[in-house]
Amino acid sequence: MPRVVVPDVLELWAQDDQDRFSFEDSDRFEEDSLCSWSTEPESVCNNWRGWKRPAIVPNSLYTSGKKTVTESTSRLPQLCELAARCVASHIPFELVEHVYPPVPEQLQLRIAFWSFPDNEEDIRLYSCLANSSADEFQRGEHLFKSRAVKDPLQIGFHLSASVCPPASYSQRGQYNVAVAFDRRRITSCNCTCNSSAYWCSHIVAVCLHRIHQPTQVCLRAPVSESLSRLHRDQLQKFAQYLISELPQQILPTAQRILDELLSSQPSAINSVCGAPDPTAGASVNEQTSWYLDEKTLHDNIKKILIKFCVPAPIVFSDVNYLSSTAPPAATEWSNLLRPLRGREPEGMWNLLSIVREMYKRNDRNALPLLQIITEECMACEQIMVWWFNTKVALHIGVSSGGKHSSVNSNAQSSQHACASLCDEVVILWRLAALNPGLSPQERSILSCQFNEWHLKIVDKVEKSRLLHANTAHQTERITKNMATSIEVFSGFKPAISACQLDWDDYQIPGVTYQGTVSWLSQPFTCFRHSDSKNDSSINPQINPASHQLSVLASDTLAKCGFLCTVLAENPEYYHLAFKVGLFGLEMPRPPATTKPLEVKLFNQESELVNLLKRIPLGEKELTMIRERAQLLKDGNLRTRGEALLPITLASFILDALTMPGRESRCQLLSPALRLTTDEVLGFEAATAALGLKANVSEADHPLLCEGTRRQRFKGKRAYPSIPNQPSEAGAHFMFELAKNVLTKAGGNSSTSLFTQASTSQNHHGPHRALHMCAFQLGLYALGLHNCVSPNWLSRTYSSHVSWITGQAMEIGAPAISFLQDTWEGHLTPPEAVSMADRASRGCDRTMTRAAAELALSCLPHAHALNPNEIQRAILQCKEQSDRMLEQACLTVENAAKGGGVYPEVLFQVAKYWFELYIRVRFCSLYFLKKLFENNSASGMVAVVAEQAGPAPPPPMVQPQPPPPPQQAQQPPPGAPPPPQPTQFVPPPLAAVPYSLFALAPAPPHFQIRHPHQMDPHQLAAAIQTQMYHLPAPPFQYYPTPAPPPHVFSTAIQVSLKL
Structure with a gap:
């Protein structure tokens, strides 16, 4: 009776063509500028990158990884051909041979033909998995394109060929390749090259040749089938000719087999019917899977984990990190957010993404590969301790206020990264336990294995803690704390709980377990059963209600993200997916009681926004967005409570309502759905959200305020009714806001010390108003920083001051004039004088005038300046006018009354007084001379x-004014003119x-x-x-013209x- 074929239940994960959980080639965290020295082999450092072909591959000979013979023809395939493909995919060939009546030889050849895999992506995945990179696959691809594969021959389920690299390749010679396959899976492969990996480039080239050019491969029936057609004398000839062809290799083995066959003693070869045939495929009871090199995987994974856990030297790739450090709150935020987004160590996350891909491809190696990863993680005690401590700290409910973590940033980041990695491993095991095709026995095997691993983790952590106990009191305290931590630590509990579920109420024909067929029992045979028993449960300690709400909020956001992802796969459920995502963004919650939980909630909301942006917006969705925007604009959106601000929601509304730009990824079902008022409404709603006030103390919840600043970069307007004190984190991010505004304004924000800014951009200069705004923001940030730095007046260098000085020089006179009344409290007197001196060296008269006035405003602090700075400031005033010089001298004299001004400075001031006296004296003499002459x-x-x-002054008499011209006596007509008066000479x-x-x-x-x-x-x-x-x-006075x-x-x- 033919075996009933049940579709593999792992096909449940094969519905989506896109890997929405892929972490392949994960990017480093956006703020992570660290790198470590690497001494590992290149194959280990590649971290299994490139296992998935990019979406667009230029200059490719083929556009799709899957190719069949029927693609080259337009006719429909025959029913016989379709039947051969189905049998080749699911039924062992041994079962085909025993079918009565016998299957025709031509049909057997078609079954063998279709038994070879037809998707090159499978070849790429396993080649990358064996070599830790896609380099071997790319070399094999080049060999295939250069037609290096010679004499391909397929005998049943065995493929052989020779690979002769062209002259341009470094490797010369001929390599013989042998590949065994069954049911569209390659079960073994060998090559005569000296490569340490089983999946070498020559094997890849032969497989690609068989996939893309199957008609050029000579096809023969299995050897057993051909031998069954020979007579006795033909069989004897076959054996003798075979030995004569290869006497050195075959003769010893042939003689051993003959001795066993002719032996009078019972032997295994005489007691078994038939003989093995490597070309006939797998047996009836054998579960076929792709060839996986487990030993190499164990070694490579162990190296990666050890390298990640051992402290490594930190190298700063940006030299500016040496002069500027982020505040503790910002550093802690980055350390907690980096593992959630950076996916480190990269190689382990790529392996987990391969496991998910195997789930989708119905690959039986998914669980063995996941087991290898789990065993290596369990073998590293440091990872288990980090995982345990991180999960306990996340759920224990400790207040997030107080001092920031003093742990080294690199070690803290590694700790949270390992915890995230272990959580992902548990999630994948939970998916395996939720498989509806598992039998009760298989679920029991999984549950026992999960319990064993969980207890092993607890045992390792307890031993690690007791090693640091020096007294009996410390031991007792550790034991007491351990009892509470064990109940809080989740570990493999999610996977264990998934084993308790069944699908009895949701029967799916052909998918759920039916009691007669157990199609997935094979992967669990490698689990080792343990006789360990569970300890008695301990009464858990009750956590505060607010912490329970925060944990519940995190779980709810995770469920919203999952539902939004699943519902968005079907266009009919777009609106429902949108409502679920919007509910997550509007969900009220109190401030998280732990710092890691606060960062996790923020990251979950960010991921939810990204999911909403992928949903095409229709009329219903836009209506809901406009309603929220109007509520935000009117200040009536209070769904998140007093402590949390709807900044994330406002950002999504702004992207959805404004015109689509380069940064917006929101899509519309139809451009006609957008109204003319949407852009203004979205902008006003976002602006109103920036002005909302969060009634929360930064001292109690520093990372909540940190996250709010990172979302909107806003200052005082976000503070509660009782203003928070200036913080280092606030100053840091106000300065980052200034840089961001400068970038948006078109200015040059490069801070490199060794490279010059490009002159090919920003020919028109930055936006003047925004540039000035960025300058003022930077000055305000410097003032905030001064409030938390008691010794700021004694600083000798500041990167912030250098940035502000550079922007002031670019802006010009407006910035220098703005500093005249605002530099005190922001800049030190030497910094202000230095800026004024630098500004006075230009050719702009307005700027030099403003620089002189800035220098004059610094002279009241002459006691804090050195003689050169004072003299340079006075000289700037002198270059402008005598009036400013007089004011400068008087200001220095007044400043010297309290002491602290150098004597040589006062002497120089006296010299300026004398020079001023001389200049005024000669000017007055010259003026008197001109007065009497004219x-x-x-x-x-x-x-x-x-x-x-x-x-006493001598008496002086005021001269009488002359009569007006019209009253002058006119001479009579004809009279002689009067005599000329005597000229008066003073x-x-x-x-x-x-x-x-x-x-x-x-x-x-x-x-x-x-x-x-x-x-x-x-x-x-x-x-x-x-x-x-x-x-x-x-003398007689004659009037002169006016x-x-x-x-x-x-x-x-x-x-x-x-």
Whole structure:
């Protein structure tokens, strides 16, 4: 009776063509700039990358990995051909041979033909699995393309060929390849090359040749079938000719077999009917699986785990990390988030992705490979201890406030990465236990194995803790804490609970276990049974209610992500998947009680947003998004509670409602569904979300505030009613916001010390307003940093100050002017003076003026400056005007009253006073000379004298003003002209007995200044003046025309001391 064929139940995982859980070629964490020295062989360092062909492969001879003969013909395949393919996939050939009436030889050849695998992706996967990379597959692909495969011959279920690499290859010679296969799986392969891996490039080339060019392979029936057609004399000839062809290799073995056949003693060869045939495929009771090199896998996995657990030197690939360090909260956040996104060690996560792919491909090696990974992880005690401690710390409910973790960042990251790896292993075992095709006996085998592994972990952790106990009291305390931790540690409990489920209420014909066929029993034969018994349960300690809610929220988000993924596979359930995802984003929860749990919740929400972006949005979905956006805009969306802000939801709304750009991945079923008001509504909703206030203390929940900052980069407006104190984390991320704004503005944010910025971009410069905004944000971040750094006034270097200085130089005068009133509290006096000095070296007059004023504002802190900085600041003021020089000198004198100013600085100030005196004296003398030479029409000279002169002033008489021109006496007609008046020549200026200027240091209101150097109102208020009348000179006065308006438009006053 033919065997009933039941489809393999692992096909349940083969419905989706895309591996949504793939971690192949996982990228490093976005903030991880660390790397370690590697001394391992290249094959180990490749981490099983490239096991899956990229979606687009240029210059490929074939576009799909699967190719059959029927693809080259347009006619439909015959029923006989379809039957041969089905039999070749599921039924052993031995069973075909015993069918009565016998199967025709031609049909047997077609069954053997279709028994070879037709998907090159399987060849790629196992080649990568054996060699830890896809290099051998790529070499084999090149050999196949270069037509290096010669004389391919298929005898039944055995394929042989010769591979002759072309002259361009480094390896020369001929290599003989032998491949055995059965039911579309390669069961063994051998090559005469010296490669240590079984899946070498020559085997790959032969397999690809058989898949893509099957008609060029000579096909023969199995040897047993051909021998059955020979007579006795033909069989004798066959044996003798075979021995004569290869006497050295075959003759000893042939003589041994003849001795056993002719022996009178009972022997195994005489007691068994028939003989083995390597070309006839597998036997009836044999479960066929792909050839897996388990020993090599064990060795490579062990090397990777040891390398990951042993501390390694850290190399900073970015030199700027030497001068800037992230605050503790940001470092701890990165260390907790990196394992969730970075997937380290990369090789182990790639292996787990291969296990998932094997689930999809109905590959029986999925569970053996998973068992190899589990056993190697269990053998590493450090990984088990890290896993246990991390899971206990995550669920024990300890407050997340207080000091940040002082553990080395690299060790802490490795600890959480190993915990995530072990959790993924348990998830894969749970999927295996949920297989509806398992029998009760197989579920029992799985359950026993999971219990054994779980107890083994607990035993290792307990022994590790007791090793550090020095006293009996410590031992008792460790034992007591261990009892509580055992109940909290999940370990293999999820997989054990999955073994308790059955599918009795959900019968699926051909899938669920029927009691007569156990199609999946073979993979479990390698499990070792254990007689260990479970310990008695311990009463668990009750955790706080808030912690239980946080754990429940994490589980709910995980279920939302799973349901959203599954429902999104069917277009009919897009709306339901969208509602489930939106529920997860709006779900209220309290702040998590542990730091790892807070980071995990944040990562789950981010993944949920990514799932929602993959769902095409229809009219119903857009309506729901607009409703949430309006609630956000009006400030009425309070579903998340007081502590949590809907930043993630607002980000999704902004991406969904705004016009699609490069960063938005949201898709619409139809562009006509978008309204003209959507973009404005989305922007206003996102802006309103940035302004919401979270009523939570950063001291109690630092990573919650850290996550909020990372989502929106906002400062004070997010603080609770009682403002939080400035924190190092807040300062760090405000500075990161400044850099981000500068990048968006089009500025150059490169901080490399050894490379110059590219000149091929940003020809038009950054956006001026945004550039100024980034500068002010950076200055504000520096002020926050100063609040948490008590010794900031004594710093000698700061990367933040260097960045701010660079931006100020690029912006120019507006930034320097902004610093005049704001640098105190942000910059130290030497930093401000240095920035002013640097800004004054340009050719822009406006900028040099602003730089001088900035330098002047720094002089009140002269006690904190060195002599060179003070003299340079005064020189900047001197270069602008005498007025600024006078203010600078007075400011330095006032600063020196409290001490701390160098004497040489005061001496230099005195020299500046003398230079100012000399310059004002000669300017006044020159002005007096011009005054008497160019007497004005009014004849008025206002003479100003100091009120407290030692000698009384001589009497002076005010001259009478001349009559107006229209009143002048006109000469009678015909009269001779009047005689010309005698020209008046004033005496030499040196002959005037005036006691000229005597300057002395005096209060500002007695200071003598040049009229052009002071405002008239200030001059009138500062100096008390007295007017004197001078007698008119004894000569006839003739009026002169009035001077132009631009000459002496105001009254001229000259300070004189007579």
